[in-house]
Amino acid sequence: MSLRQRLGVNIDHVATIRNARGGVQPDPVEAALLAVKAGADGITAHLREDRRHIRDEDLIRLRSSLRAPLNMEMAATEEMVGLACGLKPHACCIVPERREEVTTEGGLNVAGQAVSLAPMVRRLTDKGIRVSLFVDPVAEQIAAAAAVGAAVVELHTGAYALGADGEIARLKTAALQASSLGLEVHAGHGLSFGNVAPVAAIPQIVELNIGHFLIGQAIFDGLPAVIQEMRRLMDAARNTLP
Numbered sequence: 001m002s003l004r005q006r007l008g009v010n011i012d013h014v015a016t017i018r019n020a021r022g023g024v025q026p027d028p029v030e031a032a033l034l035a036v037k038a039g040a041d042g043i044t045a046h047l048r049e050d051r052r053h054i055r056d057e058d059l060i061r062l063r064s065s066l067r068a069p070l071n072m073e074m075a076a077t078e079e080m081v082g083l084a085c086g087l088k089p090h091a092c093c094i095v096p097e098r099r100e101e102v103t104t105e106g107g108l109n110v111a112g113q114a115v116s117l118a119p120m121v122r123r124l125t126d127k128g129i130r131v132s133l134f135v136d137p138v139a140e141q142i143a144a145a146a147a148v149g150a151a152v153v154e155l156h157t158g159a160y161a162l163g164a165d166g167e168i169a170r171l172k173t174a175a176l177q178a179s180s181l182g183l184e185v186h187a188g189h190g191l192s193f194g195n196v197a198p199v200a201a202i203p204q205i206v207e208l209n210i211g212h213f214l215i216g217q218a219i220f221d222g223l224p225a226v227i228q229e230m231r232r233l234m235d236a237a238r239n240t241l242p
């Protein structure tokens with residue numbers, strides 16, 4: 001199987017640099033258009049409650065100017081569900097947020113909040129938005145994601161990226177379970193040139209969302225080049241599949 005795996009480019013940290021001086025450069029929307037032109041299959045943008053990087057107006061401009069799928073990452077709040085239902089991106093990925101965190105620290109506790117999540121998933125789905133839940137590769141969370149009606153799970157690869165033992169095995173098991181439940185399987189967080197191949201080679205994973213590493217490496221090599229290299233590494237990993 002060498003089903004081509006999609007690459008979603010997360011442009012959060014273009015906005016981090018822009019916000020550092022409060023101006024308009026570098027423009028995350030310009031980065032998104034350049035990323036798609038370079039081969040990205042979609043764009044991911046995380047509208048955090050504290051707007052530390054992506055801002056509401058960025059999402060509005062992305063929605064009106066992108067000709068590729070826009071995946072809006074958001075917390076499970078009424079504010080964000082309302083914004084998403086108004087914006088109607090191609091997809092939403094619900095992620096946990098803690099104001100003090102430097103970055104996303106873990107997966108969404110779907111099992112522990114299924115009662116409140118299910119109607120949010122339904123509202124978004126009823127607007128034609130593909131709903132993904134960002135979860136740790138844990139059987140209970142994946143089963144809960146299917147139970148609340150999500151179409152997709154995005155497996156948190158943060159522990160894997162930090163070198164935790166046995167993580168790639170957990171990701172493989174989780175991807176198989178999710179696929180067997182009819183969920184589309186994505187993965188992301190902390191992926192880089194150096195660690196992407198084993199995750200890309202997991203057959204059931206059909207999309208990777210990658211941002212921080214790509215934006216950082218783009219400072220040295222340029223955004224098109226780093227996207228094309230990530231694309232090459234993903235394709236090479238997929239081509240090892242039977």
Ligand SMILES: CC(=O)[C@@H](O)[C@H](O)COP(=O)(O)O
Pocket residue numbers: 010012013046048073095102103104134188189
């Ligand atoms: C959910 C995830 O892993 C990232 O896409 C998320 O955007 C991380 O948040 P920061 O971009 O603020 O680090």
Ligand SMILES: NCC(=O)COP(=O)(O)O
Pocket residue numbers: 010044154187188189190191209210211212213
């Ligand atoms: N959901 C993962 C994502 O969008 C990008 O995460 P990272 O590559 O910025 O760590």
